Amino acid sequence: MTDAAGAPWPPIDAARFRDVLGRFASGVTVVTAVTDEGPVGFTCQAFTSLSLDPPMVALAPGKQSTSWPKIAVAGSFCVNILADDQEELCRRFATPANERPDKFGDVEWRPATGGAPVLAGVLAWVACALMAAHDAGDHELVIGRVLDLGVGSGSPLLYYRGGFGRLAAGS
Numbered sequence: 662m663t664d665a666a667g668a669p670w671p672p673i674d675a676a677r678f679r680d681v682l683g684r685f686a687s688g689v690t691v692v693t694a695v696t697d698e699g700p701v702g703f704t705c706q707a708f709t710s711l712s713l714d715p716p717m718v719a720l721a722p723g724k725q726s727t728s729w730p731k732i733a734v735a736g737s738f739c740v741n742i743l744a745d746d747q748e749e750l751c752r753r754f755a756t757p758a759n760e761r762p763d764k765f766g767d768v769e770w771r772p773a774t775g776g777a778p779v780l781a782g783v784l785a786w787v788a789c790a791l792m793a794a795h796d797a798g799d800h801e802l803v804i805g806r807v808l809d810l811g812v813g814s815g816s817p818l819l820y821y822r823g824g825f826g827r828l829a830a831g832s
């Protein structure tokens with residue numbers, strides 16, 4: 662692989678990439694959809710607000726995700742922003758669906774506009790229609806048009822340097 666001038670890209674060590682980028686603290690989401698086989702979902706940190714007018718968000722599903730191709734076929738999805746008491750839910754949805762087909766199990770949810778699951782107890786949620794999916798290395802860069810959105814209650818579950826955290830009391 663070369664850059665526009667034909668020069669090779671500089672090699673970047675994978676461990677260093679993870680160490681540096683892991684210092685970008687974020688919330689954590691579970692991206693859900695309803696398919697012919699029932700509800701599906703996966704934990705996704707790579708999520709961001711993208712455009713206000715028109716309202717759009719972006720997320721990055723890995724090409725190893727077994728749930729994302731089903732969500733893409735569904736055409737609409739819900740980004741569930743997790744609250745700080747939902748670490749177990751975060752870990753549950755970080756298991757590949759082909760290893761744990763009952764990911765939804767006893768999880769309570771209701772359909773958002775477009776039908777995708779809003780999980781009970783989430784801090785906030787954004788229901789989207791799939792607008793575009795761009796190839797991006799070992800991930801896809803997905804753009805969703807916002808159909809509806811809302812807030813729950815509580816504080817965010819945080820993810821930083823491979824571990825979970827919470828806002829300090831009073832913040």
Ligand SMILES: Cc1cc2nc3c(=O)[nH]c(=O)nc-3n(C[C@H](O)[C@H](O)[C@H](O)COP(=O)(O)O)c2cc1C
Pocket residue numbers: 689702703704705706707708721722723724725726727728729751752754755756757758759820
């Ligand atoms: C905190 C956390 C953040 C994650 N962020 C992403 C992400 O942004 N994109 C992604 O594709 N996978 C991410 N994952 C990994 C997926 O959740 C994991 O690969 C999962 O098994 C995918 O499930 P699936 O195979 O059912 O799609 C994350 C996992 C954790 C624990």
